[in-house]
Amino acid sequence: MLDDDRLARADRILDTAKDLLLRWGYRRVSIDEIAKRAGVGKGTVYLHWRSREQLFFAVGAREAVEMIDAVVAAMRADPTEVALHRYMRRFFVEAMRRPVLRAIFTRDAETLGAFLASPARRPLEGAKLLASHDYLAVLAEYGLLREDLRPEDLDYPLPTIVFGFFGVEPLLPPHLDLDLEAKAEHLADILRRVFGPAAEPAATAYTGAASRAITIFGRLGRDFRDAAYTTPER
Amino acid sequence: MLDDDRLARADRILDTAKDLLLRWGYRRVSIDEIAKRAGVGKGTVYLHWRSREQLFFAVGAREAVEMIDAVVAAMRADPTEVALHRYMRRFFVEAMRRPVLRAIFTRDAETLGAFLASPARRPLEGAKLLASHDYLAVLAEYGLLREDLRPEDLDYPLPTIVFGFFGVEPLLPPHLDLDLEAKAEHLADILRRVFGPAAEPAATAYTGAASRAITIFGRLGRDFRDAAYTTPER
DNA sequence: TGATGACCAAATTAGCACATTGGTCACCAA
DNA sequence: TTGGTGACCAATGTGCTAATTTGGTCATCA
Numbered sequence: 237m238l239d240d241d242r243l244a245r246a247d248r249i250l251d252t253a254k255d256l257l258l259r260w261g262y263r264r265v266s267i268d269e270i271a272k273r274a275g276v277g278k279g280t281v282y283l284h285w286r287s288r289e290q291l292f293f294a295v296g297a298r299e300a301v302e303m304i305d306a307v308v309a310a311m312r313a314d315p316t317e318v319a320l321h322r323y324m325r326r327f328f329v330e331a332m333r334r335p336v337l338r339a340i341f342t343r344d345a346e347t348l349g350a351f352l353a354s355p356a357r358r359p360l361e362g363a364k365l366l367a368s369h370d371y372l373a374v375l376a377e378y379g380l381l382r383e384d385l386r387p388e389d390l391d392y393p394l395p396t397i398v399f400g401f402f403g404v405e406p407l408l409p410p411h412l413d414l415d416l417e418a419k420a421e422h423l424a425d426i427l428r429r430v431f432g433p434a435a436e437p438a439a440t441a442y443t444g445a446a447s448r449a450i451t452i453f454g455r456l457g458r459d460f461r462d463a464a465y466t467t468p469e470r
Numbered sequence: 471m472l473d474d475d476r477l478a479r480a481d482r483i484l485d486t487a488k489d490l491l492l493r494w495g496y497r498r499v500s501i502d503e504i505a506k507r508a509g510v511g512k513g514t515v516y517l518h519w520r521s522r523e524q525l526f527f528a529v530g531a532r533e534a535v536e537m538i539d540a541v542v543a544a545m546r547a548d549p550t551e552v553a554l555h556r557y558m559r560r561f562f563v564e565a566m567r568r569p570v571l572r573a574i575f576t577r578d579a580e581t582l583g584a585f586l587a588s589p590a591r592r593p594l595e596g597a598k599l600l601a602s603h604d605y606l607a608v609l610a611e612y613g614l615l616r617e618d619l620r621p622e623d624l625d626y627p628l629p630t631i632v633f634g635f636f637g638v639e640p641l642l643p644p645h646l647d648l649d650l651e652a653k654a655e656h657l658a659d660i661l662r663r664v665f666g667p668a669a670e671p672a673a674t675a676y677t678g679a680a681s682r683a684i685t686i687f688g689r690l691g692r693d694f695r696d697a698a699y700t701t702p703e704r
Numbered sequence: 705t706g707a708t709g710a711c712c713a714a715a716t717t718a719g720c721a722c723a724t725t726g727g728t729c730a731c732c733a734a
Numbered sequence: 735t736t737g738g739t740g741a742c743c744a745a746t747g748t749g750c751t752a753a754t755t756t757g758g759t760c761a762t763c764a
Protein backbone atom coordinates (compact mmCIF):
# COMPACT_ATOMS: atom_id res chain seq x y z
CA MET A 237 0.00 0.00 0.00
CA LEU A 238 1.22 3.49 -0.84
CA ASP A 239 2.30 5.69 2.03
CA ASP A 240 -0.30 8.27 1.04
CA ASP A 241 -3.09 5.73 1.18
CA ARG A 242 -1.79 4.54 4.51
CA LEU A 243 -1.86 8.09 5.91
CA ALA A 244 -5.31 8.68 4.50
CA ARG A 245 -6.54 5.53 6.18
CA ALA A 246 -4.95 6.54 9.48
CA ASP A 247 -6.68 9.90 9.22
CA ARG A 248 -9.99 8.27 8.50
CA ILE A 249 -9.65 6.12 11.59
CA LEU A 250 -8.55 9.09 13.70
CA ASP A 251 -11.45 11.18 12.42
CA THR A 252 -13.86 8.45 13.42
CA ALA A 253 -12.25 7.99 16.82
CA LYS A 254 -12.32 11.72 17.50
CA ASP A 255 -15.94 12.00 16.49
CA LEU A 256 -17.03 9.15 18.72
CA LEU A 257 -14.81 10.34 21.57
CA LEU A 258 -16.50 13.73 21.60
CA ARG A 259 -19.99 12.28 21.24
CA TRP A 260 -19.79 9.31 23.59
CA GLY A 261 -16.77 9.82 25.83
CA TYR A 262 -13.65 7.71 26.16
CA ARG A 263 -15.03 4.66 27.92
CA ARG A 264 -17.96 4.13 25.59
CA VAL A 265 -15.91 4.04 22.39
CA SER A 266 -14.70 0.60 21.38
CA ILE A 267 -12.10 -0.29 18.78
CA ASP A 268 -14.72 -2.44 17.09
CA GLU A 269 -17.04 0.49 16.64
CA ILE A 270 -14.27 2.72 15.32
CA ALA A 271 -13.13 0.08 12.87
CA LYS A 272 -16.64 -0.59 11.66
CA ARG A 273 -17.41 3.10 11.06
CA ALA A 274 -14.05 3.74 9.46
CA GLY A 275 -14.70 0.85 7.09
CA VAL A 276 -11.73 -1.27 8.11
CA GLY A 277 -11.21 -4.47 10.02
CA LYS A 278 -10.36 -4.33 13.68
CA GLY A 279 -6.96 -5.85 13.03
CA THR A 280 -6.16 -3.00 10.68
CA VAL A 281 -6.40 -0.50 13.53
CA TYR A 282 -3.62 -2.43 15.24
CA LEU A 283 -1.49 -2.11 12.14
CA HIS A 284 -1.39 1.62 12.93
CA TRP A 285 -1.24 1.82 16.73
CA ARG A 286 -0.09 -0.54 19.40
CA SER A 287 -3.11 -0.14 21.66
CA ARG A 288 -6.34 1.69 22.29
CA GLU A 289 -4.51 4.22 24.43
CA GLN A 290 -2.02 4.90 21.65
CA LEU A 291 -4.84 5.45 19.22
CA PHE A 292 -6.50 8.05 21.42
CA PHE A 293 -3.16 9.62 22.11
CA ALA A 294 -2.83 10.03 18.36
CA VAL A 295 -6.21 11.76 18.26
CA GLY A 296 -4.89 14.31 20.73
CA ALA A 297 -1.49 14.53 19.06
CA ARG A 298 -3.10 15.45 15.76
CA GLU A 299 -4.89 18.36 17.38
CA ALA A 300 -1.65 19.32 19.08
CA VAL A 301 -0.02 19.46 15.68
CA GLU A 302 -2.76 21.76 14.40
CA MET A 303 -2.30 23.99 17.42
CA ILE A 304 1.47 24.13 17.07
CA ASP A 305 1.12 24.89 13.38
CA ALA A 306 -1.19 27.79 14.24
CA VAL A 307 1.33 29.11 16.75
CA VAL A 308 4.16 28.88 14.26
CA ALA A 309 2.10 30.55 11.57
CA ALA A 310 1.31 33.40 13.92
CA MET A 311 4.99 33.90 14.75
CA ARG A 312 5.85 33.95 11.07
CA ALA A 313 3.22 36.59 10.40
CA ASP A 314 4.17 38.72 13.40
CA PRO A 315 7.45 38.12 15.24
CA THR A 316 6.21 39.87 18.38
CA GLU A 317 4.05 36.79 18.86
CA VAL A 318 7.18 35.13 20.19
CA ALA A 319 6.95 37.04 23.48
CA LEU A 320 5.94 34.76 26.33
CA HIS A 321 2.65 36.49 27.06
CA ARG A 322 1.66 36.55 23.41
CA TYR A 323 2.65 32.95 22.85
CA MET A 324 0.77 31.71 25.90
CA ARG A 325 -2.29 33.73 24.99
CA ARG A 326 -2.36 32.07 21.60
CA PHE A 327 -1.60 28.69 23.10
CA PHE A 328 -4.52 29.10 25.46
CA VAL A 329 -6.96 30.20 22.78
CA GLU A 330 -5.90 27.61 20.24
CA ALA A 331 -6.03 24.81 22.81
CA MET A 332 -9.43 25.83 24.17
CA ARG A 333 -10.91 26.03 20.67
CA ARG A 334 -10.02 22.42 19.90
CA PRO A 335 -12.36 20.04 21.64
CA VAL A 336 -9.93 17.22 22.37
CA LEU A 337 -7.16 19.49 23.61
CA ARG A 338 -9.67 21.45 25.65
CA ALA A 339 -10.87 18.23 27.26
CA ILE A 340 -7.28 17.28 28.05
CA PHE A 341 -6.25 20.63 29.46
CA THR A 342 -9.42 21.21 31.43
CA ARG A 343 -9.21 17.60 32.66
CA ASP A 344 -12.74 16.95 31.47
CA ALA A 345 -13.47 13.62 33.17
CA GLU A 346 -16.87 13.37 31.49
CA THR A 347 -15.27 13.09 28.06
CA LEU A 348 -11.90 11.55 28.83
CA GLY A 349 -12.55 9.37 31.86
CA ALA A 350 -9.75 6.92 32.46
CA PHE A 351 -7.68 8.38 29.64
CA LEU A 352 -6.76 11.29 31.90
CA ALA A 353 -4.82 8.93 34.13
CA SER A 354 -3.34 6.84 31.33
CA PRO A 355 0.41 7.10 30.76
CA ALA A 356 -0.09 7.42 27.01
CA ARG A 357 -1.51 10.88 27.46
CA ARG A 358 1.47 12.12 29.45
CA PRO A 359 3.35 13.80 26.57
CA LEU A 360 0.25 15.81 25.72
CA GLU A 361 0.40 18.02 28.73
CA GLY A 362 3.51 18.60 30.77
CA ALA A 363 5.93 21.44 30.52
CA LYS A 364 7.37 20.23 27.22
CA LEU A 365 4.32 21.15 25.23
CA LEU A 366 3.54 24.21 27.27
CA ALA A 367 6.86 25.97 27.16
CA SER A 368 10.01 24.08 26.50
CA HIS A 369 13.25 25.09 28.10
CA ASP A 370 14.69 25.65 24.66
CA TYR A 371 12.07 28.26 23.92
CA LEU A 372 12.51 29.98 27.27
CA ALA A 373 16.28 30.02 26.76
CA VAL A 374 15.75 31.82 23.46
CA LEU A 375 13.53 34.38 25.18
CA ALA A 376 16.21 35.00 27.80
CA GLU A 377 18.93 35.26 25.20
CA TYR A 378 17.06 37.95 23.27
CA GLY A 379 16.07 39.98 26.30
CA LEU A 380 12.41 39.01 26.16
CA LEU A 381 12.28 37.91 29.79
CA ARG A 382 12.57 39.95 32.95
CA GLU A 383 16.29 40.59 33.37
CA ASP A 384 16.68 38.76 36.70
CA LEU A 385 15.02 35.55 35.52
CA ARG A 386 16.68 32.40 34.31
CA PRO A 387 14.51 30.05 32.26
CA GLU A 388 14.32 27.46 35.05
CA ASP A 389 12.89 30.08 37.39
CA LEU A 390 9.66 29.71 35.42
CA ASP A 391 9.41 25.97 35.94
CA TYR A 392 7.03 26.31 38.82
CA PRO A 393 5.15 29.59 38.51
CA LEU A 394 4.45 29.55 34.77
CA PRO A 395 2.66 26.20 34.56
CA THR A 396 0.89 27.06 37.78
CA ILE A 397 -0.62 30.24 36.39
CA VAL A 398 -1.54 28.68 33.07
CA PHE A 399 -3.05 25.66 34.74
CA GLY A 400 -5.24 28.01 36.72
CA PHE A 401 -6.67 29.50 33.54
CA PHE A 402 -7.44 26.11 32.07
CA GLY A 403 -8.94 24.73 35.20
CA VAL A 404 -10.88 27.38 37.14
CA GLU A 405 -13.97 27.48 35.05
CA PRO A 406 -16.13 25.09 37.08
CA LEU A 407 -15.30 26.89 40.31
CA LEU A 408 -16.20 30.42 39.35
CA PRO A 409 -19.63 31.80 40.18
CA PRO A 410 -21.84 31.48 37.11
CA HIS A 411 -22.54 35.17 36.74
CA LEU A 412 -18.93 35.63 35.71
CA ASP A 413 -18.82 34.47 32.13
CA LEU A 414 -16.09 36.11 30.15
CA ASP A 415 -15.56 35.03 26.60
CA LEU A 416 -12.43 33.17 25.62
CA GLU A 417 -10.67 36.25 24.28
CA ALA A 418 -11.23 38.18 27.49
CA LYS A 419 -9.78 35.35 29.54
CA ALA A 420 -6.81 35.08 27.22
CA GLU A 421 -6.25 38.81 27.57
CA HIS A 422 -6.14 38.48 31.34
CA LEU A 423 -3.65 35.66 31.04
CA ALA A 424 -1.43 37.68 28.70
CA ASP A 425 -1.59 40.71 30.96
CA ILE A 426 -0.53 38.69 33.98
CA LEU A 427 2.34 36.95 32.20
CA ARG A 428 3.64 40.24 30.80
CA ARG A 429 3.63 41.89 34.21
CA VAL A 430 5.20 38.93 35.99
CA PHE A 431 7.74 37.62 33.49
CA GLY A 432 8.11 40.36 30.88
CA PRO A 433 11.14 42.63 30.56
CA ALA A 434 10.96 46.08 32.13
CA ALA A 435 11.52 47.93 28.86
CA GLU A 436 10.02 47.26 25.46
CA PRO A 437 12.54 45.16 23.50
CA ALA A 438 13.88 46.22 20.10
CA ALA A 439 12.17 44.94 16.98
CA THR A 440 15.29 42.99 16.06
CA ALA A 441 15.01 41.01 19.30
CA TYR A 442 11.59 39.81 18.20
CA THR A 443 12.65 38.81 14.72
CA GLY A 444 15.71 36.97 15.97
CA ALA A 445 13.87 35.16 18.72
CA ALA A 446 10.91 34.35 16.50
CA SER A 447 13.10 32.73 13.91
CA ARG A 448 14.69 30.52 16.57
CA ALA A 449 11.37 29.74 18.22
CA ILE A 450 9.84 28.76 14.90
CA THR A 451 12.56 26.17 14.52
CA ILE A 452 11.93 24.83 18.01
CA PHE A 453 8.17 24.61 17.66
CA GLY A 454 8.47 23.33 14.12
CA ARG A 455 10.48 20.41 15.44
CA LEU A 456 8.00 19.87 18.24
CA GLY A 457 5.17 19.77 15.72
CA ARG A 458 7.01 17.20 13.59
CA ASP A 459 7.63 15.07 16.67
CA PHE A 460 3.95 15.06 17.48
CA ARG A 461 3.02 14.27 13.91
CA ASP A 462 5.41 11.33 13.91
CA ALA A 463 4.04 10.12 17.24
CA ALA A 464 0.47 10.33 15.95
CA TYR A 465 1.06 8.16 12.89
CA THR A 466 3.65 5.84 14.37
CA THR A 467 3.47 2.26 13.20
CA PRO A 468 3.87 -0.28 16.01
CA GLU A 469 7.18 -2.04 15.64
CA ARG A 470 7.65 -5.35 17.26
CA MET B 471 -27.14 21.02 79.76
CA LEU B 472 -24.77 23.95 80.08
CA ASP B 473 -23.75 25.72 76.91
CA ASP B 474 -20.11 24.98 77.65
CA ASP B 475 -20.79 21.26 77.93
CA ARG B 476 -22.77 21.43 74.75
CA LEU B 477 -19.90 23.07 72.90
CA ALA B 478 -17.43 20.58 74.35
CA ARG B 479 -19.59 17.74 73.13
CA ALA B 480 -19.88 19.29 69.69
CA ASP B 481 -16.11 19.60 69.60
CA ARG B 482 -15.67 15.99 70.63
CA ILE B 483 -17.94 14.87 67.82
CA LEU B 484 -16.20 17.14 65.33
CA ASP B 485 -12.78 15.89 66.43
CA THR B 486 -13.91 12.33 65.88
CA ALA B 487 -15.46 13.12 62.51
CA LYS B 488 -12.33 14.94 61.37
CA ASP B 489 -10.07 12.11 62.47
CA LEU B 490 -12.10 9.49 60.65
CA LEU B 491 -12.51 11.71 57.61
CA LEU B 492 -8.76 12.03 57.22
CA ARG B 493 -8.12 8.36 57.86
CA TRP B 494 -10.92 6.74 55.90
CA GLY B 495 -12.28 9.34 53.50
CA TYR B 496 -15.74 10.87 53.33
CA ARG B 497 -17.75 7.94 52.01
CA ARG B 498 -16.45 5.41 54.49
CA VAL B 499 -17.35 7.41 57.60
CA SER B 500 -20.80 6.75 58.99
CA ILE B 501 -22.68 8.73 61.59
CA ASP B 502 -22.98 5.56 63.63
CA GLU B 503 -19.23 5.16 63.79
CA ILE B 504 -18.69 8.80 64.72
CA ALA B 505 -21.31 8.63 67.46
CA LYS B 506 -19.90 5.41 68.86
CA ARG B 507 -16.34 6.75 69.01
CA ALA B 508 -17.43 10.09 70.39
CA GLY B 509 -19.31 8.27 73.12
CA VAL B 510 -22.75 9.60 72.27
CA GLY B 511 -25.89 8.16 70.78
CA LYS B 512 -26.56 8.61 67.10
CA GLY B 513 -29.58 10.77 67.84
CA THR B 514 -27.36 13.15 69.75
CA VAL B 515 -25.40 13.97 66.62
CA TYR B 516 -28.65 15.15 65.08
CA LEU B 517 -29.22 17.44 68.04
CA HIS B 518 -26.22 19.42 66.77
CA TRP B 519 -26.47 19.24 62.98
CA ARG B 520 -29.30 18.72 60.57
CA SER B 521 -27.56 16.15 58.36
CA ARG B 522 -24.37 14.30 57.64
CA GLU B 523 -23.37 16.96 55.14
CA GLN B 524 -23.88 19.70 57.70
CA LEU B 525 -21.71 17.83 60.17
CA PHE B 526 -18.83 17.56 57.73
CA PHE B 527 -19.32 21.15 56.70
CA ALA B 528 -18.85 22.01 60.37
CA VAL B 529 -15.59 20.07 60.38
CA GLY B 530 -14.33 22.28 57.58
CA ALA B 531 -15.82 25.43 59.05
CA ARG B 532 -13.94 24.90 62.29
CA GLU B 533 -10.65 24.74 60.40
CA ALA B 534 -11.70 27.81 58.44
CA VAL B 535 -12.19 29.63 61.74
CA GLU B 536 -8.69 28.64 62.84
CA MET B 537 -7.30 29.89 59.56
CA ILE B 538 -9.15 33.18 59.68
CA ASP B 539 -8.04 33.68 63.28
CA ALA B 540 -4.45 33.15 62.19
CA VAL B 541 -4.85 35.69 59.41
CA VAL B 542 -6.37 38.26 61.75
CA ALA B 543 -3.67 37.69 64.34
CA ALA B 544 -1.02 38.25 61.71
CA MET B 545 -2.61 41.52 60.63
CA ARG B 546 -2.76 42.69 64.22
CA ALA B 547 0.92 41.91 64.71
CA ASP B 548 1.98 43.50 61.43
CA PRO B 549 -0.40 45.75 59.51
CA THR B 550 1.52 45.28 56.24
CA GLU B 551 0.03 41.79 56.25
CA VAL B 552 -3.13 43.43 54.95
CA ALA B 553 -1.62 43.86 51.49
CA LEU B 554 -3.21 41.50 48.98
CA HIS B 555 -0.07 39.55 48.24
CA ARG B 556 0.79 39.16 51.93
CA TYR B 557 -2.75 38.17 52.83
CA MET B 558 -3.04 35.61 50.07
CA ARG B 559 0.37 34.17 50.90
CA ARG B 560 -0.75 33.60 54.45
CA PHE B 561 -4.12 32.34 53.34
CA PHE B 562 -2.40 29.81 51.10
CA VAL B 563 0.01 28.61 53.77
CA GLU B 564 -2.57 28.42 56.53
CA ALA B 565 -5.04 26.58 54.31
CA MET B 566 -2.48 24.09 53.02
CA ARG B 567 -1.26 23.32 56.54
CA ARG B 568 -4.72 22.25 57.67
CA PRO B 569 -5.62 18.85 56.32
CA VAL B 570 -9.34 19.35 55.82
CA LEU B 571 -8.98 22.76 54.19
CA ARG B 572 -6.15 21.46 52.05
CA ALA B 573 -8.36 18.58 50.92
CA ILE B 574 -11.11 21.06 50.07
CA PHE B 575 -8.93 23.52 48.20
CA THR B 576 -6.93 20.92 46.35
CA ARG B 577 -10.16 19.10 45.53
CA ASP B 578 -8.79 15.88 46.93
CA ALA B 579 -11.35 13.38 45.68
CA GLU B 580 -9.68 10.51 47.52
CA THR B 581 -10.47 12.09 50.88
CA LEU B 582 -13.61 14.07 50.16
CA GLY B 583 -15.36 12.07 47.47
CA ALA B 584 -18.95 13.16 47.03
CA PHE B 585 -18.59 15.94 49.57
CA LEU B 586 -16.79 18.01 46.93
CA ALA B 587 -19.98 18.22 44.92
CA SER B 588 -22.32 18.68 47.88
CA PRO B 589 -24.03 22.04 48.25
CA ALA B 590 -23.18 22.15 51.96
CA ARG B 591 -19.54 22.69 51.15
CA ARG B 592 -20.21 25.65 48.88
CA PRO B 593 -19.57 28.40 51.44
CA LEU B 594 -16.16 26.91 52.22
CA GLU B 595 -14.60 27.88 48.96
CA GLY B 596 -15.88 30.57 46.67
CA ALA B 597 -14.73 34.11 46.43
CA LYS B 598 -16.26 35.08 49.74
CA LEU B 599 -13.74 33.19 51.79
CA LEU B 600 -10.89 33.89 49.43
CA ALA B 601 -11.17 37.61 49.12
CA SER B 602 -14.40 39.37 49.81
CA HIS B 603 -15.38 42.47 47.92
CA ASP B 604 -15.43 44.35 51.21
CA TYR B 605 -11.78 43.57 51.79
CA LEU B 606 -10.80 44.48 48.22
CA ALA B 607 -12.73 47.73 48.51
CA VAL B 608 -10.69 48.60 51.60
CA LEU B 609 -7.48 47.88 49.74
CA ALA B 610 -8.55 50.17 46.91
CA GLU B 611 -9.59 52.89 49.32
CA TYR B 612 -6.19 52.93 51.02
CA GLY B 613 -4.16 52.79 47.82
CA LEU B 614 -3.03 49.23 48.27
CA LEU B 615 -4.14 48.14 44.82
CA ARG B 616 -2.77 49.08 41.42
CA GLU B 617 -4.22 52.51 40.71
CA ASP B 618 -6.17 51.56 37.59
CA LEU B 619 -7.95 48.61 39.23
CA ARG B 620 -11.40 48.49 40.69
CA PRO B 621 -12.13 45.65 43.11
CA GLU B 622 -14.40 43.85 40.67
CA ASP B 623 -11.58 43.74 38.12
CA LEU B 624 -10.04 41.04 40.30
CA ASP B 625 -13.12 38.81 40.21
CA TYR B 626 -11.75 36.65 37.45
CA PRO B 627 -7.96 36.83 37.52
CA LEU B 628 -7.39 36.61 41.28
CA PRO B 629 -9.27 33.36 41.97
CA THR B 630 -7.80 31.97 38.77
CA ILE B 631 -4.22 32.50 39.90
CA VAL B 632 -4.84 31.29 43.43
CA PHE B 633 -6.71 28.25 42.20
CA GLY B 634 -3.69 27.39 40.11
CA PHE B 635 -1.46 27.32 43.16
CA PHE B 636 -3.83 25.06 45.06
CA GLY B 637 -4.42 22.71 42.20
CA VAL B 638 -1.28 22.23 40.10
CA GLU B 639 0.58 19.89 42.36
CA PRO B 640 -0.44 16.60 40.74
CA LEU B 641 0.45 17.89 37.28
CA LEU B 642 3.97 19.06 37.88
CA PRO B 643 6.90 16.78 37.13
CA PRO B 644 7.98 15.09 40.34
CA HIS B 645 11.53 16.45 40.36
CA LEU B 646 10.07 19.86 41.09
CA ASP B 647 9.26 19.75 44.74
CA LEU B 648 9.33 23.16 46.33
CA ASP B 649 8.38 23.43 49.96
CA LEU B 650 5.22 25.22 50.94
CA GLU B 651 6.96 28.48 51.82
CA ALA B 652 8.68 28.64 48.45
CA LYS B 653 5.38 28.16 46.65
CA ALA B 654 3.76 30.80 48.82
CA GLU B 655 6.59 33.17 48.01
CA HIS B 656 5.98 32.68 44.30
CA LEU B 657 2.30 33.36 44.78
CA ALA B 658 2.99 36.54 46.74
CA ASP B 659 5.50 37.74 44.16
CA ILE B 660 3.03 37.24 41.33
CA LEU B 661 0.15 38.97 43.11
CA ARG B 662 2.35 41.93 44.06
CA ARG B 663 3.53 42.40 40.49
CA VAL B 664 0.07 41.97 38.97
CA PHE B 665 -2.22 43.72 41.43
CA GLY B 666 0.06 45.76 43.69
CA PRO B 667 0.40 49.55 43.55
CA ALA B 668 3.32 51.02 41.61
CA ALA B 669 4.81 52.82 44.60
CA GLU B 670 5.26 51.58 48.15
CA PRO B 671 2.29 52.85 50.18
CA ALA B 672 2.70 54.91 53.35
CA ALA B 673 2.74 53.13 56.71
CA THR B 674 -0.50 54.86 57.67
CA ALA B 675 -2.24 53.24 54.71
CA TYR B 676 -1.39 49.82 56.11
CA THR B 677 -2.55 50.59 59.64
CA GLY B 678 -5.81 52.07 58.45
CA ALA B 679 -6.55 49.28 56.03
CA ALA B 680 -5.51 46.58 58.49
CA SER B 681 -7.86 47.87 61.13
CA ARG B 682 -10.74 47.77 58.66
CA ALA B 683 -9.75 44.36 57.31
CA ILE B 684 -9.53 42.94 60.82
CA THR B 685 -13.15 43.93 61.35
CA ILE B 686 -14.18 42.30 58.09
CA PHE B 687 -12.34 39.04 58.67
CA GLY B 688 -13.31 39.01 62.33
CA ARG B 689 -16.94 39.03 61.29
CA LEU B 690 -16.30 36.34 58.72
CA GLY B 691 -14.67 34.19 61.38
CA ARG B 692 -17.63 34.63 63.71
CA ASP B 693 -20.01 33.70 60.91
CA PHE B 694 -18.13 30.49 60.29
CA ARG B 695 -18.00 29.68 63.98
CA ASP B 696 -21.75 30.16 64.24
CA ALA B 697 -22.31 28.01 61.18
CA ALA B 698 -20.13 25.24 62.57
CA TYR B 699 -22.00 24.91 65.86
CA THR B 700 -25.45 25.76 64.61
CA THR B 701 -28.27 23.85 66.22
CA PRO B 702 -30.85 22.60 63.73
CA GLU B 703 -34.07 24.51 64.19
CA ARG B 704 -37.29 23.01 63.07
C1' DT C 705 -36.31 17.36 79.02
C1' DG C 706 -32.22 16.04 76.80
C1' DA C 707 -30.35 11.69 75.26
C1' DT C 708 -30.85 7.30 73.18
C1' DG C 709 -30.96 3.34 70.01
C1' DA C 710 -34.57 0.42 67.72
C1' DC C 711 -36.59 1.21 63.58
C1' DC C 712 -37.55 2.20 58.49
C1' DA C 713 -36.97 3.54 53.74
C1' DA C 714 -33.45 4.27 50.67
C1' DA C 715 -29.10 3.53 49.10
C1' DT C 716 -25.03 0.48 48.76
C1' DT C 717 -22.73 -3.85 48.30
C1' DA C 718 -21.99 -8.82 47.24
C1' DG C 719 -22.44 -12.38 44.36
C1' DC C 720 -23.23 -14.36 39.98
C1' DA C 721 -24.58 -15.25 35.14
C1' DC C 722 -24.05 -13.06 30.92
C1' DA C 723 -22.30 -9.72 27.46
C1' DT C 724 -18.68 -6.84 25.73
C1' DT C 725 -14.05 -5.55 24.65
C1' DG C 726 -8.89 -5.14 23.89
C1' DG C 727 -5.71 -7.51 21.62
C1' DT C 728 -3.94 -11.69 18.77
C1' DC C 729 -3.11 -14.46 14.91
C1' DA C 730 -4.26 -18.16 11.50
C1' DC C 731 -6.02 -17.56 7.25
C1' DC C 732 -7.09 -15.46 2.88
C1' DA C 733 -7.55 -12.49 -1.25
C1' DA C 734 -4.99 -9.71 -4.28
C1' DT D 735 4.14 -12.97 -0.71
C1' DT D 736 1.82 -9.77 2.13
C1' DG D 737 -1.36 -6.48 3.95
C1' DG D 738 -5.92 -7.02 5.71
C1' DT D 739 -9.38 -9.47 8.28
C1' DG D 740 -12.58 -11.18 11.78
C1' DA D 741 -13.13 -15.46 14.70
C1' DC D 742 -11.29 -16.23 18.95
C1' DC D 743 -9.76 -15.78 24.00
C1' DA D 744 -8.95 -14.02 28.48
C1' DA D 745 -10.24 -10.34 31.11
C1' DT D 746 -13.09 -6.79 32.19
C1' DG D 747 -17.66 -4.86 32.51
C1' DT D 748 -22.85 -5.04 32.94
C1' DG D 749 -27.36 -6.28 34.64
C1' DC D 750 -29.79 -8.39 38.21
C1' DT D 751 -31.27 -9.91 42.77
C1' DA D 752 -30.65 -10.67 47.61
C1' DA D 753 -28.59 -9.15 51.59
C1' DT D 754 -26.43 -5.46 54.13
C1' DT D 755 -25.51 -0.86 55.53
C1' DT D 756 -26.72 3.79 56.43
C1' DG D 757 -28.96 8.49 57.04
C1' DG D 758 -32.40 10.16 59.52
C1' DT D 759 -36.63 9.79 62.87
C1' DC D 760 -39.02 9.40 67.04
C1' DA D 761 -41.23 6.77 70.93
C1' DT D 762 -39.31 5.84 75.13
C1' DC D 763 -36.53 6.43 79.11
C1' DA D 764 -33.53 8.24 82.89
